[in-house]
Amino acid sequence: MHEFRVSVGPASFRLLSDWQKPIAQMRALYASYPEPEIPDFTVRLEAVSLLRRFLRPSGAIEGDYMLPDAAPLPVEQGLLALEMGMNLQMALGWRRHLILHASAVERDGRVLVMTGLSGSGKSTLSAMLGLDGWRFMGDEFVLIDLVSGAAVPYPRLISLKNLAIAEMQRVAPSAQFGPVMAGTPKGDIRHMVPSPEAVTRMAEPGIPALLLFPSFGYSAAVRELQLSETFVRLTQASPNYVALGEPGFTALARFVKTVPARAIDYETGAEAIAMVEQLWDTLA
Amino acid sequence: MNDRNPLYRAESPDLLIVEPLDDMTLIYHRRSGITHMVTAPVPEILEAMGQELVDIATITARLSHQFEMEADASDVIAIVDSRLADMMALGLVERASEGTA
Amino acid sequence: MTDAMILVGALRDPDSAQNLAAEQWTALLTIARAEQLIGTLAFRLEGQAVPDGVKAILTDARLNAEVQRRTALWEADCARRALAEYDGKVVLMKGTAYVASDLRAGQGRSIGDLDIMVAQPDLPTVEAMLLAAGWEWVKQDAYDDAYYRDHMHELPPMIHRERDRMIDVHHTILPLTARPRPDAAAMMADAVPLPLAGGVRGGPEKIVGSLPFESDPPPTPPVSGRGEVFVFSPEDMVCHCAAHLFADGDLAGGLRNLWDFHCLTQEFTASDPGFRTRLSQRAEHHGLTAAVERAQRLADHLYVSGCDQITLTDRLFIRRLTARNGYGQQTRRFIRLAFYIRSHALRMPPMMLARHLWTKWRKGHQPKV
């Protein structure tokens, strides 16, 4: 099989594929990332059958950890499949941090964490803030240190969807982008390489200082959340909370009690960034 | 077995991590690894039970001694009974069965 | 190309892992995960000098195994409480039994569903009690249901609606259609109670549902004698392990099951010199002599240094058991297909096998080979 290895934050992967192209794409996009000697996880993109290796080729996502119901993807979307496989290994297999399904940016050693459903805009917001004086830490997972409570970066490729693709190309014309994958299960997807700073400083954690639950598509509003609501929402945003047991409980309870949280609704990116800056100044 | 006045025992306090948040309290149950989020009077009942085998009347009396409650005595007993049943289903409380009660 | 012999070697002789190169470590860890033996490997390699990246992975695996152990014991305790009013024996089986009995086979073992056995006439009672306590049927399909009830050794699987954990309720250890017919009644009769079964009321040590904590409370006396849980006698535990290894499936996950067998026989033999003799007698009584003997030869060959007394057929089994490459993929497609067909042939008379495969095929099931 074709092979590429990469470290993202504290985690490392061996990516294997029956086809050469997705591996070459990964290699180009992750060129500035370190290569591990002994990877934490293996992800495989395998032909569903011998026939499907050549005729309308499509690959199944396999690896150390797998989920039922995963549908194969056409090989043109192999890059996306490998990224999904990496996320899946983290979600099901990672035990060294409490994982929050969230994006994060850092300023002055302090971290803004944003969590929400796909479509909430957390990914695009983190990418835009990353161009606007913040250090980008990750758009998919934030890793919470079980002992110190610090937020550890996981700056994988930024996954841009649909309208966000053109928007980011406009504001960050010099950034490196992957191939456009049209008609994926999540619409059009194009990956963007995080800034060089995000990659060189990916071993540098920060102290969580503000938690936001953004919702895109509603008129601007800020809502306070009860600690208990925040706690429950974060358990549902954490793929490994239950699997971690007591250390996960301790880390999450501390996070909820020490980090102020707000839900924000917004209609445009500029509006969201203004709200974020204002909340950051008053709360963080 | 004394069906009319069953005795209950709460999980050992060392196996529960209690973390009050707001009007909800988190209870992490070390034996099961399950996090429960509870409202009053659940933490208060567990506290009132201590580590002994106790009946509902004792629990209710201890609660009434500590707290002012907006309910008459028979309601309090019914509510405590209902919460004990909830906690039994989750393995946070166990009822003594025949022989020793 | 690497196969699962690299895993077998590390389990057999942990010191040998010192000499592994980075590439071999990667293959070893991947294969161990695929064979559900990563936790076991982590315990075996405890204290060995290993590269940092490996150490982190093995530490994760040990912690994860500990969480699985606790979850399995809690699930057993939930079943115990649900069946507290049931008069018969509730016997824990497989992984849960090993960890509940604190056996070496349980160290680092991955544990999925809860398996219990009760006396066959009591199945409706037990089923009703479990349904009342929050378990639900997983399947609604009439064919599967009838198939289970007519031909299998267990109820159709149930899942707990709150905890999302599955329970398999057995009444014997092999499908009713299998050729050997073990004496389930004798197994139930000889099952032994766990040292001290108890959830909330139990003390801290080796108790169903407890983890060793620094701050463990002093033991509290049990509230009643009822609601105990049992495990098979050592001989029956080993007989079941061998039967399960060969009959229940196409040897998928076989390395793990064989490791169970190896640990059980070693541990029981060490503490009781008469164990082997009694095991042979018991295996004969159950009609499992061939299974136990083959399991013993395979386990000795793979997991004990310098044991090479194996037959030609044994070699095929070993080819099947180690059919996994360093990427974690299954290999040796043909031999796996052969074992798949064989596993069904063992379980069913030919006509029933044909009917079963036909029905499954029409419904779109294909053997995942």
Place this chain on the structure above:
Amino acid sequence: MTIEPDDHDPSGRRRFLKIGAVSAVAIISIKPAVAQAAGSILNCEIPVPGPHGSGSYIASDGQLVSRDTPGAFPPSYRNFTGEEVRRAMNGRTLPGTSYDQSQAYVNYIRRLQAGQSGFTCYASLQMPR
């Protein structure tokens, strides 16, 4: 257990305890979110029906019924993606289906239980907003 030590306030009055009602829900247990979080990052699909109901038709309430049941819909010839089901649960129809057929299929999906094909995918759509 660490409940506040001051059971009595300094004035000697008993603290007030909001005790709720007999039927109140007083305990919520946190369930694993693996399905949700993992599902939301994974491309998943749901067969209608899954292998456990193959050959069956789907009644308007989502129950699996025999093929001669009046008003029941035939099995879908293709699987639906998580995204298609999410949109259908918000009022659109599943691709290639009539309105009533789509409703029946969605009702079938809502009835899925853990262990059944498609359940993990369906569970991934349930994350609270």
